[in-house]
Amino acid sequence: MAVLGSINPILTAGLDGDRTWRLADYVSRGGYKSLRRIFADNLTPGDVIAEVKKSVLRGRGGAGFPTGLKWSFMPRALPGEKYLICNSDEGEPGTFKDRDLLSGNPHAVIEGMVIAAYAMGATRGYNYIHGEIWSLYERFEEALAEARAAGFVGQNILGSDFSFELFAHHGYGAYICGEETALLESIEGKKGQPRFKPPFPASFGLYGQPTTINNTETLASVPFILSMGGDAFLEAGKANNGGPKLFSVSGHVNRPGNYEVPMGTPFSTLLEMAGGVRGGRKLKAVIPGGSSAPVVPADLMMECTMDYDSIAKAGSMLGSGAVIVMDETTCMVRALERLSYFYYEESCGQCTPCREGTGWLYKIIHRIENGQGVPEDLETLQRLTGNIMGRTICALGDAASMPVQSFLKHFRDEFQYHIEHRQCLVPVDVQRAGSTFFTASA
Amino acid sequence: MLTPESLARIDREIAKYPVGQQQSAVMAALAIAQEAHGWLSPELIEEVAVYLGMPPVAALEVATFYNMYDLKPVGRYKLTVCTNLPCMLSGGVDALEYLQKKLGIGLDETTPDGRITLKQGECMGACGDAPVVLVNNRRMCASMTPAEIDRLLAELD
Numbered sequence: 001m002a003v004l005g006s007i008n009p010i011l012t013a014g015l016d017g018d019r020t021w022r023l024a025d026y027v028s029r030g031g032y033k034s035l036r037r038i039f040a041d042n043l044t045p046g047d048v049i050a051e052v053k054k055s056v057l058r059g060r061g062g063a064g065f066p067t068g069l070k071w072s073f074m075p076r077a078l079p080g081e082k083y084l085i086c087n088s089d090e091g092e093p094g095t096f097k098d099r100d101l102l103s104g105n106p107h108a109v110i111e112g113m114v115i116a117a118y119a120m121g122a123t124r125g126y127n128y129i130h131g132e133i134w135s136l137y138e139r140f141e142e143a144l145a146e147a148r149a150a151g152f153v154g155q156n157i158l159g160s161d162f163s164f165e166l167f168a169h170h171g172y173g174a175y176i177c178g179e180e181t182a183l184l185e186s187i188e189g190k191k192g193q194p195r196f197k198p199p200f201p202a203s204f205g206l207y208g209q210p211t212t213i214n215n216t217e218t219l220a221s222v223p224f225i226l227s228m229g230g231d232a233f234l235e236a237g238k239a240n241n242g243g244p245k246l247f248s249v250s251g252h253v254n255r256p257g258n259y260e261v262p263m264g265t266p267f268s269t270l271l272e273m274a275g276g277v278r279g280g281r282k283l284k285a286v287i288p289g290g291s292s293a294p295v296v297p298a299d300l301m302m303e304c305t306m307d308y309d310s311i312a313k314a315g316s317m318l319g320s321g322a323v324i325v326m327d328e329t330t331c332m333v334r335a336l337e338r339l340s341y342f343y344y345e346e347s348c349g350q351c352t353p354c355r356e357g358t359g360w361l362y363k364i365i366h367r368i369e370n371g372q373g374v375p376e377d378l379e380t381l382q383r384l385t386g387n388i389m390g391r392t393i394c395a396l397g398d399a400a401s402m403p404v405q406s407f408l409k410h411f412r413d414e415f416q417y418h419i420e421h422r423q424c425l426v427p428v429d430v431q432r433a434g435s436t437f438f439t440a441s442a
Numbered sequence: 443m444l445t446p447e448s449l450a451r452i453d454r455e456i457a458k459y460p461v462g463q464q465q466s467a468v469m470a471a472l473a474i475a476q477e478a479h480g481w482l483s484p485e486l487i488e489e490v491a492v493y494l495g496m497p498p499v500a501a502l503e504v505a506t507f508y509n510m511y512d513l514k515p516v517g518r519y520k521l522t523v524c525t526n527l528p529c530m531l532s533g534g535v536d537a538l539e540y541l542q543k544k545l546g547i548g549l550d551e552t553t554p555d556g557r558i559t560l561k562q563g564e565c566m567g568a569c570g571d572a573p574v575v576l577v578n579n580r581r582m583c584a585s586m587t588p589a590e591i592d593r594l595l596a597e598l599d
């Protein structure tokens with residue numbers, strides 16, 4: 001698997017699938033030049049943070065928080081261990097971009113982490129890698145060994161007095177560990193249950209020490225920000241939405257995969273790059289930012305550009321850039337039923353509104369899908385989401401509720417039809433044909 | 443029950459964490475133990491806990507929390523199929539049904555010869571490659587068609 005297409009690529013420029021991930025390949029693409037420059041030009045941590053702020057790089061894990069600002073929260077001068085964590089626990093349905101970065105450009109992630117650690121005074125780092133992509137966990141360890149041997153990671157990096165130790169840590173199947181404080185608990189060897197904030201990780205993080213957690217794509221962007229300059233990186237995207245972005249396009253398209261395009265690229269262009277809607281069928285709806293983002297009907301989506309602001313205006317979220325495309329063969333009740341099962345399965349069980357609420361959401365949508373819904377169900381679903389949202393420690397409860405609210409808002413007729421006629425508006429054989437599993441050539 | 447080879451691998455994991463934080467290696471240690479023994483028995487979990495100097499119940503908490511640990515015996519090959527929405531749209535559910543029919547077993551069941559256990563998985567971060575089948579938590583098989591699934595089954599002895 002590789003990145004299938006791009007417009008003005010930066011993060012994936014010069015990659016040949018996963019055949020060019022080694023240190024020598026990365027160096028030949030200009031890799032580790034940014035790190036060398038820091039020491040050659042005596043750039044201070046403040047200089048580095050200023051450049052990242054200029055780039056308006058916003059967190060690629062989903063929240064879109066300005067990275068430079070986040071880095072400035074770290075108490076650099078505080079003595080003792082400080083940690084930098086790379087969040088590669090990519091498990092938001094629809095998202096598979098970090099996998100291709102770890103596969104094709106792991107050294108960009110490593111260089112980004114070392115630069116970030118220098119900027120924040122971090123002494124030790126971990127890359128938390130999704131358990132299911134095991135071969136990439138092993139690859140990252142290999143890449144780390146290369147970087148260590150070359151003096152880019154470890155004690156006295158490139159002969160300076162800056163030291164930073166970096167290791168890989170693997171997950172083992174828990175969506176919630178993508179939440180940053182659950183991830184910290186997980187590294188500490190506990191079940192991944194999110195912590196109450198405040199205190200925020202920058203003051204009380206891993207092992208109680210100051211910690212910053214950034215997404216893989218965010219960190220991989222850092223070397224390029226320093227090499228091309230913050231202003232040029234910003235201009236590669238659009239105002240307030242700096243840089244390029246990897247979009248994972250999945251579902252009913254002809255060429256599902258990752259595409260690197262500038263922030264602000266029209267959705268219609270991205271859809272075209274992904275080969276258009278499968279079989280030339282009609283677009284029905286799109287979830288533009290991973291399963292937690294509200295669904296957007298086709299007409300509205302076709303007017304959007306792919307950036308935080310445009311997608312927010314359409315009532316959804318850019319999230320992690322995971323674009324789930326659904327065509328006219330999709331039963332929206334069944335689609336929501338599957339998502340609701342996911343949140344029910346993955347709720348960590350800590351907060352009652354989420355633990356119980358996600359179960360009820362799934363049970364009710366399941367019975368509607370199976371022809372046993374009652375007219376009051378839609379009101380009950382609405383009320384349930386209101387009782388979950390904003391009443392839990394982390395965002396999983398909100399993430400489970402937003403799909404329900406948006407599916408009901410935009411596709412209420414389909415849910416009502418299911419309840420009244422005890423069957424789906426989209427015939428089952430039409431739904432099955434949508435996947436093309438039995439018709440695709442081997 | 444932990445073999446010297448497993449212990450050596452666990453030691454390498456412990457070395458990644460600051461002194462006194464060896465509990466951080468529990469996820470890796472349990473994965474290593476499972477790889478060697480096929481599944482995590484209560485005795486094995488306790489042995490891992492003792493080795494890491496943590497209460498056995500804390501290791502059990504971890505083993506029960508993360509989906510990829512098996513707390514019951516599984517077949518020689520565990521096939522996990524992602525059926526989440528993006529995969530469902532591209533045949534994940536169809537692939538699981540096809541496997542069930544081929545093997546004559548249901549979800550979370552093992553073939554009578556002890557060869558294959560079938561599981562449904564949640565997002566593996568590979569939605570663009572759907573349908574995806576994960577073999578023994580390690581090998582990810584992508585873009586599975588009926589013919590590819592037949593080939594995979596023939597290959598797993």
